[in-house]
Amino acid sequence: MGPKTASWSEDMLEGFIASLNDDPTLRDRLEVIPVLHGHTKAIMQERLVRLVLDLNDDIDYLYGIAPAIERAADLKEEYSEKHPNLNLIAAYFNAELFLAVQRGGSLNFSK
Numbered sequence: 001m002g003p004k005t006a007s008w009s010e011d012m013l014e015g016f017i018a019s020l021n022d023d024p025t026l027r028d029r030l031e032v033i034p035v036l037h038g039h040t041k042a043i044m045q046e047r048l049v050r051l052v053l054d055l056n057d058d059i060d061y062l063y064g065i066a067p068a069i070e071r072a073a074d075l076k077e078e079y080s081e082k083h084p085n086l087n088l089i090a091a092y093f094n095a096e097l098f099l100a101v102q103r104g105g106s107l108n109f110s111k
Contacts, residue, residue, distance in 0.1 A: 001035055001036070001037045001065060002038075002039075002040050002065050003037055003038065003039060003040070004037035012065070012092075013035060016063055016091070020032070030061075033052070033056055033059075036048045036052060040067055041067065042067040042070060042071055043071075045064070045065065045070075045071055046068075046071035046075070048064075048068060049062070049064070049071050049072045053079045053082065053083060058084070059083045059086055060083075060086065060087060061086075061087050061088075062086060062087070062088050062089065063089040063091065064089075064091065065090070065091050065092070066090050066091070066092055066093065066094040066096065066097050067096070069088045069089070069097060070097055070100055072086075072088050073088060073097075074100075076088075
């Protein structure tokens with residue numbers, strides 16, 4: 001996620017968690033791992049994505065801001081053995097994610 005001090009970052013996370021909690025089927029099937037916050041620059045988000053992927057096993061869904069998901073899309077193949085069912089969910093869509101989709105990436109977007 002974006003910086004912890006940015007209200008938009010907390011708002012997006014709270015909205016995402018609330019939408020999960022509104023659906024009992026999802027709520028009972030998903031485990032939300034600790035959330036990491038950081039600067040929105042793609043290289044900083046890549047460090048957070050790598051940390052999450054390195055410290056956890058068999059993640060099915062990774063939710064994050066556009067720069068994080070952009071970098072995660074580039075890392076999917078590298079982490080495919082450890083996270084074979086990894087799906088990416090972007091909090092919003094930007095030009096870089098559009099290019100990732102054009103390159104053949106498969107991404108999901110939250111509402």
